[in-house]
Amino acid sequence: MKYLNARSSQRFIAFLIDYFLISLFVSFILSLIPLYNQSADTVLEYYKSFLEGTVTDDFNELTNILKHAGIVLGLKLLLEIPVYILYLVVLPYFWDKQTLGRWAMHLRVVAKNEGKAKLSNLLLRELVGGLLLLNVFSSSIVIPVLFWYFSSATGRSLADMIGGTRLIDDRFINQDFLEDEEEKDYVDASFTEIKEEPKEEPAEEDTEYKVF
Numbered sequence: 001m002k003y004l005n006a007r008s009s010q011r012f013i014a015f016l017i018d019y020f021l022i023s024l025f026v027s028f029i030l031s032l033i034p035l036y037n038q039s040a041d042t043v044l045e046y047y048k049s050f051l052e053g054t055v056t057d058d059f060n061e062l063t064n065i066l067k068h069a070g071i072v073l074g075l076k077l078l079l080e081i082p083v084y085i086l087y088l089v090v091l092p093y094f095w096d097k098q099t100l101g102r103w104a105m106h107l108r109v110v111a112k113n114e115g116k117a118k119l120s121n122l123l124l125r126e127l128v129g130g131l132l133l134l135n136v137f138s139s140s141i142v143i144p145v146l147f148w149y150f151s152s153a154t155g156r157s158l159a160d161m162i163g164g165t166r167l168i169d170d171r172f173i174n175q176d177f178l179e180d181e182e183e184k185d186y187v188d189a190s191f192t193e194i195k196e197e198p199k200e201e202p203a204e205e206d207t208e209y210k211v212f
Contacts, residue, residue, distance in 0.1 A: 005155030006167040010105045017101030022087055026080050036075045039068035088126040093119055108170045117165050125163025
């Protein structure tokens, strides 16, 4: 069985859809929590004062702002992490390895060496490769560049390499054009060893394809 690797553009659009849905849901729930709203307003007012240059050197005021900032961050993470796990790990595990974004872009997660991704693959891919790297190092341009480079050059993103997975386009499973020797970016679902494509026309019985 042959699969077509997901394109970088497909990955990006699916990511934007999923990130928007997660952010929208988390923001809605947080807006219903009075403590979060009060703390967020306090931090925002302090930030405005800082931009206007009217911030005082009062130590108690600074301590109070740090307290409210901690509340905002703590409540956000307390809600965001479970939602992240449910949406990107639990949902795909029971729904054909897809999220709404991946479903819209016809993408599915499969294991690198097996036909189906295990729960452990999804946990590593999304929590370590996604949540940890993208959120913790979101201020660095290096991580997004690495994600783009690996997905473009190898057909697998940095998160895929960490999770032992790959993202495929499920519209083209076993399509005849995958046998075209000019076609690139496809893999054999048996994930056999990498093998260079022959320059001459392959025989009909050949079943090995180059992995990109």
